[in-house]
Amino acid sequence: MKIAIASDHGGFELKQKMIEHYAKQGMFFDDLGTNSTESCDYPLIAKKMTDAILEKKADMGILICGTGIGISIAANRVKGIRAAILYNEDVARLTREHNNANIAVFGGRMQKFEDVVKYFDIFMKTGFSEENRHQKRICELDE
Ligand code: RB5
Numbered sequence: 620m621k622i623a624i625a626s627d628h629g630g631f632e633l634k635q636k637m638i639e640h641y642a643k644q645g646m647f648f649d650d651l652g653t654n655s656t657e658s659c660d661y662p663l664i665a666k667k668m669t670d671a672i673l674e675k676k677a678d679m680g681i682l683i684c685g686t687g688i689g690i691s692i693a694a695n696r697v698k699g700i701r702a703a704i705l706y707n708e709d710v711a712r713l714t715r716e717h718n719n720a721n722i723a724v725f726g727g728r729m730q731k732f733e734d735v736v737k738y739f740d741i742f743m744k745t746g747f748s749e750e751n752r753h754q755k756r757i758c759e760l761d762e
Contacts, residue, residue, distance in 0.1 A: 623677035625651035625668045627661040627690065630683025630727035633735065637681065640736060649677060665693035669700050672721055680722040681739070687726035694722055698761050705738035706730070715745035717753050 626634040631653055638648055651667045653659045661684045671677040680702075684690035687704040694702035702722035703714035714720040723742045725735050747753070 624648040624681040626683035629685025633727035661690040662693040669697040685728040687724045691724040711738040711741040716748040719747040
């Protein structure tokens with residue numbers, strides 16, 4: 620499974636912490652930037668991620684901005700992208716089971732690191748339920 624990660628300046632610190640944390644467990648992310656706390660534009664960062672997923676350079680993504688809001692709005696404008704802000708354990712599981720989310724989003728200025736890794740671990744170990752009603756709704760999104 621190829622996983623990409625990207626953030627704007629508001630999510631830079633959390634991105635670096637996640638990269639370090641998961642590397643210790645042998646999980647390596649493709650880092651699409653940004654590379655410092657210098658101000659940058661979250662729509663352009665989201666586009667790097669959505670391009671990587673649509674071009675199948677990544678199977679899943681992690682996007683981070685200050686709140687998680689701007690970067691998820693940007694990503695979700697792209698057909699085929701289902702980006703979900705993970706804000707509790709049930710949401711982390713349900714957005715994989717029901718929405719087949721392909722991007723986990725976090726708010727770097729809003730969420731505690733321990734919570735972020737707890738939610739992302741759940742997200743990664745949960746599969747899509749493949750129930751007809753959920754697949755039908757996902758198709759409706761793309762139509
Ligand atoms: C940047 O200051 C901030 O606006 C951005 O990271 C994000 O929170 C936008 O939704």
